Amino acid sequence: MRKIYVVIYLLLFTALAGCKKFEKFQTDPNKPTLASPDLVLTNIEVAAFKEIDIASALASRQMAYTDGVDNSQYYGWQRAGFGDYNNLRQVVQMENEATRVNKPVYMSLGKFFRAFFIMRLTLTFGDVPYSEALKGGSDENFTPAYDKQEDIFLQVLDQLKAANNELDETGASIQGDVIFGGSIKKWKQLINSFSLRVLITLSQKEGNTKLNVKQRFSEILNNPTQYPLFTGNGDNAQLVFYDLQNNRYPYFNNNGLQTAYYMEETFVNMLKGLKDPRLFRMADKAPDHTNQADDDFNAYGGIMGSATINENSTRVAAGEASKIDARYYHDPVNEPSVSMGYAELQFILAEAVVRGWISGSADDFYKKGIQASMEFYKIAPEGITAYLAQPAVQLPKGGELQAIITQKYIGSFLNTGWLSFYEQRRTGFPVFDVSGGGVLNNKQIPKRWMYPENEFDLNRNNVTAAIDRQFPAGDNINGQMWLLIKE
Template sequence: MHMKRLYILLVLSGLFGACKKFDSFGTDPNKTTQASPDLLLNTISQHVFNQVDLNVALASRQMVYTDGVSNVQYYGWQRGGFDEYNDLRLVYRMEQEANRVGRPEYVALAKFFKSWLTYELTLRFGDVPYTDAAKGDEQLYTPAYDQQADIFAGILAALEEANAMLGTESLPVLNDIIYDGDIMKWKKLINTFSLRVLMSLSRKEGSMTLNIKQKFAQIINNPGQYPIFESNADNASLRYYDLVGNRYPYFNNNDIQTAEYMEESFVNLLKELRDPRLFRYAAKTPNAAALADDDFNAYAGVLGSGILSANREKVIAGDVSKINARYYNSATNEPCKTVSYAELQLLIAEAILRGWVGGNASDYYINGIAAAVEEIQVPAEQAAAYVASIAQTGLVAGREIEQIIMQKYIASFMNNGWHPFYEQRRTGFPVFNVAGGGVVNNGRIPKRWMYPDGELTNNSEHIMEAITRQFPQGDDINAEMWLLTIE
C-alpha cells in the first residue's frame, strides 16, 4: 500500500512536466516516503522495456495508416515530449532507496536506466537537461541544458561505472521482470548497450575526447571484464501476459486491425531477399486468400509516402496486406526485444568494417541474421534455407554497411522503439521514399523533434540558451544536432 501511494504521488508530479514545481502536493507525515528499490525496479522496467510503437513503424516505412493523414507517416511532426523525465524521477528514487538499504546492485541498475532514458532524450532533441535533471526534491526546478557531447560522455562513464559495480558476488535483484534476478545478464546488457551507444556516435569516431573506437575495442577484447550477449537467451525482452495491464500493447486494438497496412517498400525488401519473416510480420492480401501462406506473391504493401486517396483505393481493391493477426489477436504475442543478440552481432560486423575491431564481418553478419530469424520463431526449415542463401551471397563489396543496417531494420519491426529511425538518420539506410506525393515538410525526413511547449513557459532561460547554442535558425525539426555532424 505504501508503494502504491508513493507511485501515485510521483506520477502526479510528472503530469506537470519535467521541470515544473510539484511541492504543492505536500507530504503527509503519517505516510512513509520510503519504498523498496525492487518495487521501483518493476515499474521502471515495464516503462523502459516496452518499446512497441506503431508510430515508429509509420515513420520508418514499415506500416501505413489509411484512415486519415498521419503527421508521423508524412513527416509533419513538430514537438516531442519529455516523458522520460517522469521515469527518471523513479530511477533517482530507486537509487536513493538502494543506498539507504545498502544494495549497490540497484544503484548499478539505476546508472543503466539513467543512461538509457537520457540517451533516448538526447537522440530526440539534441541538448537536454542531464546533470541537473529530475532534481525537484532538491528544489531545482529549472535545470540547465547540457551539451550533447557532454551528455554522451556522461552516459558512457555511467555505463562503465555500472559494469564495474556488478559481479558474481552481487546479490540477485528482486521483482526483476527482465532477467529474473540474474545479475550477470544485466551486466551483459549494460555492455551491449554501451556498444550501441558507441556505434550511434560513428560520425564522431575522430573525437579525441570520446575515444569511441578505443572504447568499443576495449569492450570487445576484454570479455572477462566486459561480458556481452552470447545468445538470444541474453536478449533484453519484456514478456507479456494475459492479465489486465500486462497484455501486448496492440491486443484488440481497432486501428491496427482496420486502418494500418504493410508498407510497400518494406514488403518488397522482404520479397526481394526471400525473407520468411514476411510471413510472420504480415497477412496475405484479401485477393490472395487462395495462395499458400509461404507464397511471397500473396503479400503486398502500399506506399508510405503515397497520397491518402490512392492508398485507400488500393486497400479497398484488396491488394494490400494487413499486419499479421497475431499482433492484435494474441494477448501475449511475442516479447518486446529492446536490445538483442542479433543487434549485437550486426553491430560488431559494422565495427569490423569501420576498422574499430578485428574479425570477419561476414561471420557476424550471418550470425546476426540467424539469431534474428530464430527469435521471431520462423520455422526451422525456412530459417535454415534463408540463412544459407544469405551466407552464399555474403556481404557485397561497397554495400556492406547498407546490408548490415537493412538487416537491423528488418529485425526491428514492432520491437525496437525509435532505433530503426535513428539508424536511418545515422547511415542513410534504408532510403525512405518521400516521392509519393503525400509527404509534407518540403519532402524532407525530419532530423529531430522540437522541444516541448512547457519548457518555453517553465524553463525559458535555459531552453532558449540551448536552442541558440545549437540551432542559430531556431528550434526546427530539420535542424542538425551535434551528433549528426562529421568529426
C-alpha cells in the same frame, strides 16, 4: 470567569488539533512516500523495455495508416514531450531507497537506467538537461541548464562503465527484476552490449579525442571476462507478456490495428526481393490473394507510406494491401518487446569490423545476426539455412554497411522503439521513400523533434540558449544535431 477560560482552552485545543489533522492529511495514505527499491525497479523496467511503437513503424516505412493524416508517417511532426524525465525521477527514487536500506546493487542499476532514459531524450531532441535535472529534495532545480550532447554521451559512457564494474555476480541479489529474474550476469551483458550500441551511434565521431570511440569499443570487446556481452537470444533484454490484465501485448484487441494499418509497400517489396520468410510472420496475405499459399511471396502487398490517403484507400479497397499478421492483435502474449537483443549486437559488431574499429569477420557477425533475428521470428532451421545461402543475402563487397543496416532494420519490425528510424538517420539506410503526394515537411525526413512548449514557459532562458548554440535556423525538425556532424 472560569467558564470563559474553559471556552478559550477548548477553542485553542480545537485549533491545535485542527492544525495537526491538516498536516496529517497532507500525506496520502494510498501513496506511500517510502517504497523498497525492488518495487520501484519493476515499474522502471516496464517503462524502459516496453518498446513496441506503431509510430516508429510508420516513420520507418514499415507500416502505413489510412484513416487520417498521421504525422509520423507523413513527416509532419513538430514537438515531443519530456516524459522520460518522469522515468528518471523514478530512477532517483530507486537510488534514494537503495541508500536508505543499504542495497547498493540498485544504485548500480540506477546508473544504467539513467544512461538508458537520457539516451532516449538526447536522440529525440539534441541537447537536453541532465547534470542539473535530477537533483531531488530541497536541491531540485526547476530551471536546469541544458547539457551539450557531447557531454551527455561522455556521462552515459562513464556511467555504463561504472555500472558494469560495480555489479558483482557474487554479491547481493536483485529483487523485483521482471527482465532477467535477478541475474547480475545478464545485467552486465546488457550494460556492455548497450555500451556498444551507444558507441556505434557515435560513428560520425571517430575523430573526437574526448570520446575515443574506437578505443572504448575495443576495450569492451577485448575483455570478455570484465565486459561480458550477449551470447544468444536467451540473453535478450525483453519484456515478456502474459494473458493477465495490464500484462498483455500492447496492441491486443486493438481495433485500429485490425482496420486502419497496413504493411508499407517498400518494406514488403524488400522482404519479397530477399525472399525473406519473416514476411509470413509479420503480415497476412492481401485480400485479393487469399487463395494463394501462405508461403507464396506474390500473395503479399502493401501501400506506399508517402502516398495520399485517397490513393492508399483506393488500393486497400481493391484488396492489394496486406494487414499486419493477426497475432499482433489477437494473441494477448504474442512476442516479447525486445529493447536490445543478441541480433542487434551481432549487427553492431559486423559494422564495427567494416569501419575498421575491430578485427574479425564482418560476414560471420552479419550472418549470426540474421540467424538470431529469424529464430526470434520462429523460422524453421531449414528456412534459415536456405535464406542465408541466397546470393542476394550475402555481404557484398563495397555495400557491406547497407546490407548490415538493412538486416537490422528488418529485424526491428514493431520492436526496439525508434531504433530503425535513428539508424536510418545515422547511416542513410535503407532509403525512406518521400516521393508521394502525402509527404509533408517539403518532402524531407525530419532529423529531430522540437522542444516541448512548456519549456518556453518554465525554462525559457536555458532552452533558448540550447537552441541558439545548436541550430542556426532555430528550433525546427530539420536541425542537424551534434551527433550527426562528422568529426
